[in-house]
Amino acid sequence: MYYGAIKYNDIANGPGVRTAVFVSGCTLKCKGCFQPETWDFNYGTKYTKETQEEILESLKPDWILGLTVLGGEPFEPKNQKEVYELIASTKQAFPNKTVWLYTGHTLQELYQSGKVRTEYTDKIMDLLDVMVEGRFVLAKRNLNLDFCGSENQRVIDMKKTRLQQTPVLWTRE
Numbered sequence: 567m568y569y570g571a572i573k574y575n576d577i578a579n580g581p582g583v584r585t586a587v588f589v590s591g592c593t594l595k596c597k598g599c600f601q602p603e604t605w606d607f608n609y610g611t612k613y614t615k616e617t618q619e620e621i622l623e624s625l626k627p628d629w630i631l632g633l634t635v636l637g638g639e640p641f642e643p644k645n646q647k648e649v650y651e652l653i654a655s656t657k658q659a660f661p662n663k664t665v666w667l668y669t670g671h672t673l674q675e676l677y678q679s680g681k682v683r684t685e686y687t688d689k690i691m692d693l694l695d696v697m698v699e700g701r702f703v704l705a706k707r708n709l710n711l712d713f714c715g716s717e718n719q720r721v722i723d724m725k726k727t728r729l730q731q732t733p734v735l736w737t738r739e
């Protein structure tokens with residue numbers, strides 16, 4: 567896997583101060599995507615074990631609320647193994663910090679589509695606190711949405727969704 571950027575002390579992609587990891591590669595190619603350079607699977611820097619260690623190190627301070635993984639597309643089958651390992655390591659080291667993930671796929675596609683699913687798909691979804699899901703749709707763009715770019719996208723509380731077995735939207739506490 568490659569990544570385009572790692573933003574430390576990020577305040578734009580989830581609540582509080584977070585580490586945000588932008589993985590490379592996306593085949594969804596939404597019209598109006600704000601960073602088409604990340605569609606290339608080789609964009610940026612190669613992701614290594616050292617990269618993961620640096621990310622985990624950045625999460626240590628108490629004031630860092632958690633990790634956000636976005637892209638590109640974290641659920642591209644090529645990316646899922648490393649994304650899973652990063653999230654699993656984060657949850658193991660910091661069980662009280664939250665993990666957010668942005669994907670262009672919908673929850674339904676991730677549970678059902680053969681094109682996306684790998685042995686890691688469910689494992690990733692089982693660890694997420696929040697998933698922002700759905701394609702970016704230019705005709706539905708709305709700059710006033712909380713953590714979404716277009717009105718079709720949803721911010722899903724994955725813990726409550728797993729418990730209630732139906733999609734539950736995330737709300738600020």
Ligand code: SF4
Nearest residue numbers: 592595596599638670
């Ligand atoms: S899913 Fe995200 S990265 Fe991929 S094309 Fe759509 S907006 Fe761009």
